Amino acid sequence: MEKSKSAPSPNSPRKTENAWGRGLKCGYGYTVHENASLLDRTTFRLPARAATLIDVHEFDAVPGLLAEAAQQNRDVLILGGGSNVLFTRDWPGVVLALRTRGLDIIEQHVADRVDDAALVRAAAGEIWDDFVHWTLAHGLCGLENLALIPGSVGAAPIQNIGAYGVEVGEFVDAVHAYDRSAGANVRLDHAACAFAYRDSLFKREGGRYLITAVDFLLPRERALRLDYDGVREELAAMGAGTPDARAVAHAISRVRTRKLPDPSTTGNAGSFFKNPVVSPGLAAALKREYPRLPLWPLPDGAIKLSAAWLIDACGFKGLRDGDAGVSGQHALVLVNYGGASGAQVWALAQRIQRTVLARFGVALEPEPLVV
Ligand SMILES: Cc1cc2nc3c(=O)[nH]c(=O)nc-3n(C[C@H](O)[C@H](O)[C@H](O)COP(=O)(O)OP(=O)(O)OC[C@H]3O[C@@H](n4cnc5c(N)ncnc54)[C@H](O)[C@@H]3O)c2cc1C
Structure with a gap:
């Protein structure tokens, strides 16, 4: 097993004392902001506020925070990188912003299912594009066409993010989540996630599952997908004669930067x-x-x-x-x-x-x- 950062442990809730209900600004694994601006928390950069915004750094804090919100009879909204949300008004309840980190190769060779692939686990709060480059740096491929999509790992399965002929669901082996209806941790395998075009079980169930980590099955080699909107042309312009997955990620990042407005300015x-x-x-x-x-x-x-x-x-x-x-x-x-x-x-x-x-x-x- 290889570890690069702290290992995510999606299914091991620890008993934690939740101090938020007593008006404290932080507790084990979380920080509370009252009447907080969401302008810098979303890529639309709109002037909405949350009555309570809680940054969650440790997944173990989640069950206690959700229980406290329920006790206070307040609605909870989960936020990742805020790149797929439009706030048309202030949020009177609680926003839980997931900041949990951790990347692991949990199985180096999963040859029984895919020729020479690795099983990788990423915590929900990891930044998606950083994760894509981490997998490429570890000699794994599959996610290269999804480079430079903003947002977090935990949100990627929600709408089954897709770009340049690839959807993330193809590579998701399982999703670890906290099921708010059952009040329990669950592991949903690929089939249970019911991925479809910009859709999944998680989107259809609207907020029921708080995704804590995602397992990806990533091959070490595969045929690159280049037949989409100017990818080959960009690779040629870069002088990448025989491109590898890293070159594809780089080419797609260049095309996206030209084609899409940059949320940091617009x-x-x-x-x-x-x-x-x-x-x-x-x-x-x-x-x-x-x-x-x-x-x-x-x-x-x-x-x-x-x-x-x-x-x-x-x-x-x-x-x-x-x-x-x-x-x-x-x-x-x-x-x-x-x-x-x-x-x-x-x-x-x-x-x-x-x-x-x-x-x-x-x-x-x-x-x-x-x-
Ligand atoms: C410039 C730009 C380009 C984009 N290009 C693409 C593209 O090519 N393809 C594509 O598919 N999308 C694209 N997107 C949309 C967006 O980046 C993705 O949907 C991304 O996965 C959203 O991640 P996020 O962390 O920002 O989610 P957020 O915006 O924070 O949340 C999105 C939804 O997921 C829920 N959510 C977030 N995290 C969790 C969690 N851990 N557990 C449960 N629910 C959660 C939220 O409640 C919300 O419903 C683009 C966005 C921008 C701004």
Whole structure:
């Protein structure tokens, strides 16, 4: 077993005294902030506040904190890196921000399932992109196409993050979570996670599972996936003749940096809408009327449409309404130019939904959690 940082122990709750209910600012494994700004806690950088924000550094503190919140009859929201949340108002309850750390290779060779793969465990609070580079530095591949996605490891399974032809669910062996309904730690294997396009058991169960750690099964070698939007071109521009997984991660990071607005300068949550999935009949009718509309057939016969194309066709790309807007770089990305409120961003999102529905008969579903 290899250890690089403190080992996460997702299923070993320790009895901890919870001092938060007695008005203290910190206790074992957590720190409390009352009436806290969430502006720097989300990539939209909107001016919302949480009545109570608790940074959790040790998973063992979680059951006690949840019990205390329940006793105080206060709603709890889980926050990772805040890159997929839109706060349209203040949060009157408790925000638990997961900051737990730990990366381990828990099994070096899992040859019975995948030729020469390793089983890796990452704590929920690890930063996703740092984790991707850690796996690559350890000679493991699979996650290279998901480089530079903001956020935490714990949130990655929630919407089954995907980019450049890869979804994280492919590599998730199991998810360790605290089941708030049962009040117990659980281990959900790959099948139980029910991964789908930008979806999973965790998203469908809306807040029931607090993910504490994720196990990944990562091969040491695999065919690289390069057939997506300019990846080969970027590798060629980098002079990477025979690319490896690290070069792919680097190339994709370069493409993403060019294509997407940087949340550190322009607040955003990446793609604001999911690509809609429609019936073959509706897709065919739209294609007859709009021959340039991209269609992606799915294995079950349904058709995925490009939400960016639909939004662009309605003239929203680059539109600015006060300090809320649609990025000029990418029609799927709603942005905060600095002074927008969450309600303004949400009003613009709803306007886009209404317009696309009226023109194409297609409902757009938001990707982030809208609070
Ligand atoms: C510039 C930019 C580019 C992006 N590109 C992509 C992309 O290519 N592909 C993609 O799929 N996404 C993309 N995203 C969206 C986002 O980065 C991912 O969804 C990411 O996984 C969110 O992680 P987070 O830690 O920030 O989650 P948060 O925003 O903090 O939370 C998201 C949801 O997960 C829940 N949650 C968070 N942590 C936990 C936990 N430990 N246990 C239980 N629930 C939890 C929250 O309650 C919330 O419902 C992008 C975002 C930005 C800003």
